[in-house]
Amino acid sequence: MTSGGYRGSNTLVAPSARRLRVHRIATEVTMDATTPGLLTPDVLDRADVRAALIEHDFAAVFSLIKKWGGLSQNRIASACQFTPGKVSTIISGAQRVTSFDVVCRIADGLRIPGILLGLAPRPWESDRPPAQHDQPDVPGERPDTDEIPWRPDTTVDLATHLTRSDLVMDRRALTRTLAGAAVTGAALLDSLEGWLVPAAIVPEQRRPGRLGMGDVAELETTARAFRQWDHQYGGGLRRKAVLGQLAEVSGALDDHQAPAVADRLYRVMAQLAGTAATMAWDSGLQRRAQDYYRLALRAAHAGGDIIFGANVLAGMARQMLYRDRADDALQLIHLAQEGARDVMGPRVRAMLHTREAWAYATQGRHVGFQRATARAAEALASAGSDEEPYWIAYFDEAELAGVTGGRLLDLARADPRRHAAQAAAEIRTALAYRGQEAGRSHALDRIGLAECQFLAGDIRSAAVEATLAVQAARGTQSGRVRAQLGQLYPYTVGHSASRPVREARDSIRDLLSS
Numbered sequence: 001m002t003s004g005g006y007r008g009s010n011t012l013v014a015p016s017a018r019r020l021r022v023h024r025i026a027t028e029v030t031m032d033a034t035t036p037g038l039l040t041p042d043v044l045d046r047a048d049v050r051a052a053l054i055e056h057d058f059a060a061v062f063s064l065i066k067k068w069g070g071l072s073q074n075r076i077a078s079a080c081q082f083t084p085g086k087v088s089t090i091i092s093g094a095q096r097v098t099s100f101d102v103v104c105r106i107a108d109g110l111r112i113p114g115i116l117l118g119l120a121p122r123p124w125e126s127d128r129p130p131a132q133h134d135q136p137d138v139p140g141e142r143p144d145t146d147e148i149p150w151r152p153d154t155t156v157d158l159a160t161h162l163t164r165s166d167l168v169m170d171r172r173a174l175t176r177t178l179a180g181a182a183v184t185g186a187a188l189l190d191s192l193e194g195w196l197v198p199a200a201i202v203p204e205q206r207r208p209g210r211l212g213m214g215d216v217a218e219l220e221t222t223a224r225a226f227r228q229w230d231h232q233y234g235g236g237l238r239r240k241a242v243l244g245q246l247a248e249v250s251g252a253l254d255d256h257q258a259p260a261v262a263d264r265l266y267r268v269m270a271q272l273a274g275t276a277a278t279m280a281w282d283s284g285l286q287r288r289a290q291d292y293y294r295l296a297l298r299a300a301h302a303g304g305d306i307i308f309g310a311n312v313l314a315g316m317a318r319q320m321l322y323r324d325r326a327d328d329a330l331q332l333i334h335l336a337q338e339g340a341r342d343v344m345g346p347r348v349r350a351m352l353h354t355r356e357a358w359a360y361a362t363q364g365r366h367v368g369f370q371r372a373t374a375r376a377a378e379a380l381a382s383a384g385s386d387e388e389p390y391w392i393a394y395f396d397e398a399e400l401a402g403v404t405g406g407r408l409l410d411l412a413r414a415d416p417r418r419h420a421a422q423a424a425a426e427i428r429t430a431l432a433y434r435g436q437e438a439g440r441s442h443a444l445d446r447i448g449l450a451e452c453q454f455l456a457g458d459i460r461s462a463a464v465e466a467t468l469a470v471q472a473a474r475g476t477q478s479g480r481v482r483a484q485l486g487q488l489y490p491y492t493v494g495h496s497a498s499r500p501v502r503e504a505r506d507s508i509r510d511l512l513s514s
Contacts, residue, residue, distance in 0.1 A: 062090060277312075290319065306340050333359065357370075402430030
């Protein structure tokens, strides 16, 4: 080679042009890599990405980011202050990331929240503009829902706004826009105070409606079917169908229906909004789930369905517990108990006590957990043939055992010797009572039992249960099931000598990557 302009034997590139091209590429890569929010929420919310991050398996992390985040090796390298060659060796498995400083550099370069990597919140996390983090950017003006007492017509306007904004957005835009963090603390609790105050009386100024009781009965049947489908399968695959029905009910309430018809329509709205909330939550849309929970609570309030309103608050508390906000969850449960104390039956009372026990377990209050669990069992034992709402029929001995086992598993993560065996026993009871037809609950029980076995040190049994957990998880589209499976994955690492564990680990990775 006689000139710096030659590359190889027959390709000529002018030195100045080459330098300009390299400079342009480097500039573009640097601009992309330093852009805040390099990875979109839908990438970071993927179960396979989260499992790889928890494991610090950066070969899988970088591969998944390339696949789902659309980032090249050059962009990853520039963001993390690596050479492209080093990224290549990490992806190939020839080099592992073991330095804590390098893990922090990856988190900061790719804007991965610290909690996903087992780190403290990164300094840049507190600098995010609130509008990006909490406020969904949806078309139309949002109704003012802060007034007390609550106005039924505002509830109708809120339903119209939420369903319209969701139905006009495709799934990718919805995930990107609405996956913000849920509201917590005083901002959440103060907004729910209207639950304890009678609804405002609003002068009738709307068009006359012609719906009869037969029409409402059909809507109630549809709402019940949607709720049952979500309870069994999860995953939100029929979410837009629920929203379409909710929009129809909202339109009917925008007319002046007969009082008895309007009351039942508000109750249907509450049922549909509650299902939309759990579907959104199961799909990882935390903020939107909370929006629909609030709508469900207001609609139940407008329709005089105090018991279902308490159930909605229990759902909001569960969401807070999954977000590690036990104090907020406890406040929500107490709000539900205060508002529905005089009207709720034993099953609803038992369910609320289990949510209370969950909060105590999360706080590390063992005595409070045991007291609330005992009260739940006592309330359930008193449930007889008295008629209770259909939606609480699921809360039986199997559900109590499953929930109790799950909370004992929470405690076992900190103290396996004391709680793992008892947690496993409760979960086995739940599995004995309810089979695969329970869908999402069955899969969660299987995953929980596998984790109990790992915590107890019974690796052989753990591998068997993990395989069964994957089989159960394949039968549901629930995001929660996948998230729990992702939390099970790290237990399978470090047991390469065990073929059953290796096979279980591979099956978990395959499912989470699909």
